[in-house]
Amino acid sequence: MFNKKxxxxxxxxxxxxxxxxxxxxxxxxxxLAQNDQGLYLAQxxxxxxxxxxxxxxxxxxxxxxxxxxxxxxxxxxxxxxHFSQKKLGIAITHLGAFLLLLGGLLTGLFxxxxxxxxxxxxxxxxxxxxxxxxxxxxxxxARDHDVTTTFDQGWFGPGKSLTHESLPFTFxxxxxxxxxxxxxxxxxxxxxxxxxxxxxxxxxxxLPLAKEDGENRAGIEFQITGSDHxxxxxxxxxxxxxxxxxxxxxxKYYIEIRHKRYNLPFTIKLFDFEKKVHAATQQxxxxxSVVSLIDGDLxxxxxxxxxxxxxxxxxxxxxxxxxxxxxxxxxxxxVVKNVGRLFPYISSIIICIGLLIHLLQNLPTLFKKRS
Amino acid sequence: MRFPLLLLFLxxxxxxxxxxxxxxxxxxxxxxxxxxxxxxxxxxTSAPSKYLWQAPEAWKKSGGSSMRIGxxxxxxxxxxxxxxxxxxxxxxxxxxxxxxxxFNRWRGQLGLPSADDSTIMQSVQNITTPLGDFxxxxxxxxxxxxxxxxxxxxxxNQTLFVKATGPLSTLEYQQKAFLKFIKGIHVQ
Numbered sequence: 001m002f003n004k005k006x007x008x009x010x011x012x013x014x015x016x017x018x019x020x021x022x023x024x025x026x027x028x029x030x031x032l033a034q035n036d037q038g039l040y041l042a043q044x045x046x047x048x049x050x051x052x053x054x055x056x057x058x059x060x061x062x063x064x065x066x067x068x069x070x071x072x073x074x075x076x077x078x079x080x081x082h083f084s085q086k087k088l089g090i091a092i093t094h095l096g097a098f099l100l101l102l103g104g105l106l107t108g109l110f111x112x113x114x115x116x117x118x119x120x121x122x123x124x125x126x127x128x129x130x131x132x133x134x135x136x137x138x139x140x141x142a143r144d145h146d147v148t149t150t151f152d153q154g155w156f157g158p159g160k161s162l163t164h165e166s167l168p169f170t171f172x173x174x175x176x177x178x179x180x181x182x183x184x185x186x187x188x189x190x191x192x193x194x195x196x197x198x199x200x201x202x203x204x205x206x207l208p209l210a211k212e213d214g215e216n217r218a219g220i221e222f223q224i225t226g227s228d229h230x231x232x233x234x235x236x237x238x239x240x241x242x243x244x245x246x247x248x249x250x251x252k253y254y255i256e257i258r259h260k261r262y263n264l265p266f267t268i269k270l271f272d273f274e275k276k277v278h279a280a281t282q283q284x285x286x287x288x289s290v291v292s293l294i295d296g297d298l299x300x301x302x303x304x305x306x307x308x309x310x311x312x313x314x315x316x317x318x319x320x321x322x323x324x325x326x327x328x329x330x331x332x333x334x335v336v337k338n339v340g341r342l343f344p345y346i347s348s349i350i351i352c353i354g355l356l357i358h359l360l361q362n363l364p365t366l367f368k369k370r371s
Numbered sequence: 372m373r374f375p376l377l378l379l380f381l382x383x384x385x386x387x388x389x390x391x392x393x394x395x396x397x398x399x400x401x402x403x404x405x406x407x408x409x410x411x412x413x414x415x416t417s418a419p420s421k422y423l424w425q426a427p428e429a430w431k432k433s434g435g436s437s438m439r440i441g442x443x444x445x446x447x448x449x450x451x452x453x454x455x456x457x458x459x460x461x462x463x464x465x466x467x468x469x470x471x472x473x474f475n476r477w478r479g480q481l482g483l484p485s486a487d488d489s490t491i492m493q494s495v496q497n498i499t500t501p502l503g504d505f506x507x508x509x510x511x512x513x514x515x516x517x518x519x520x521x522x523x524x525x526x527x528n529q530t531l532f533v534k535a536t537g538p539l540s541t542l543e544y545q546q547k548a549f550l551k552f553i554k555g556i557h558v559q
Binding site for chain 1: 399501504
């Protein structure tokens with residue numbers, strides 16, 4: 001049971017000390033693990049987790065460690081800080097550190113990042129998450145728009161049943177792998193009738209996760225009931241052929257597994273992508289995207305290049321990469337929405353002010369001791 | 372509720388953001404190269420595809436020629452310049468001459484004699500990818516110590532050739548990466 005006593009206990013210096021020390025250990029472990037596991041997996045294992053396994057021993061991850069520091073500081077601020085002139089510097093420093101952690105919490109909970117891929121001359125009004133996946137069921141009957149129903153990755157557990165009022169059929173998840181291999185399947189007679197589309201030709205099985213999350217290719221196998229052709233379907237990421245499906249009433253759908261899409265409240269159109277290379281090499285020296293930002297009646301031309309992002313409505317668009325092919329150039333923009341973006345700046349300033357005040361207040365004592 | 376902040380934190384920490392269901396309208400997405408129908412799988416379209424791939428970091432993009440849609444310099448184990456191999460991606464319309472003719476052409480380039488259909492088809496492995504099956508073989512000439520990792524696939528009325536040439540030691544070292552590379556080729 002949480003009570004004031006426990007809350008007060010967390011404000012003790014030893015909790016802060018050992019938690020901070022353990023956080024340092026986690027930073028070292030996480031940094032070393034990045035070499036073998038890749039950045040994303042190492043972050044999830046050591047920094048975003050509640051606990052992780054060291055052999056058979058469970059050890060606390062970054063979430064409880066930072067939680068203890070967070071509540072310790074909060075408790076210190078509420079119950080133990082005497083806002084006297086003498087302790088002003090310390091109180092301000094604690095407030096700054098608390099805000100830094102609060103910013104981290106808000107960033108972890110409410111921030112999104114991903115990339116936006118736009119070929120020259122085309123527009124996009126969404127970006128795709130780097131890591132999270134979704135199962136998208138797209139109704140294509142309307143002439144001028146699609147109606148998309150998406151299920152987030154948390155629904156992909158085997159046996160889970162997915163249904164929604166916008167859909168005339170039900171999915172039952174049979175298998176999901178974040179990184180799949182697919183082998184040709186040979187089915188005969190009755191068996192063949194159970195499998196539909198891609199699943200009739202290929203079976204999917206899990207592979208170990210790749211070091212870089214972008215190298216993983218997710219796949220999912222599911223049973224569909226309530227359509228005009230029920231059976232076992234499977235889809236994998238970036239399938240060259242879309243898996244179509246019709247409802248009993250003739251409505252047309254296609255299904256895909258893809259990186260989660262976030263719709264933007266504006267559209268970006270790429271006019272031109274320019275790349276400069278170092279002399280006599282293919283190595284990029286600089287590259288930039290000349291874009292048009294379209295938001296209702298507003299149309300604004302902008303240039304996005306290295307170290308010069310475009311900021312609009314809380315979103316920041318950075319020039320991240322590009323794709324060259326025989327059909328032309330395509331820009332890849334990194335899109336970030338971070339509600340806690342200003343916290344590190346504000347809290348750093350507050351911490352500096354607090355430490356400066358504390359130092360100035362103690363200068364006379366220091367000089368007196370020396371003399 | 373004496374400590375609403377504490378409860379808020381615990382709630383927020385336990386909140387699984389990954390179980391959302393969303394419904395929205397969007398502009399029509401770009402049409403796919405084709406659609407997997409519910410019953411047929413082998414229909415082909417003449418629409419040209421834009422092939423995308425992800426090369427290992429160690430491979431350096433090279434100039435290539437106008438025939439190539441992609442070109443890489445692939446390093447050997449010791450990363451010496453004289454051990455470097457060359458990888459090319461070439462796209463031709465139609466079946467590009469067929470499997471046997473192409474494998475015999477490559478054998479000729481390596482200084483090997485032509486082989487009959489059954490010998491070639493026995494030496495060719497099928498590598499399954501989302502595009503379909505790549506025909507793959509590792510051709511070697513032990514006299515010159517040169518080799519070729521060759522693969523081709525006919526997809527949507529076009530044939531994509533992926534070929535790496537160079538010293539045997541380099542190609543043996545890069546064979547795994549080559550196979551992973553062709554498995555990752557997909558259309559946009």
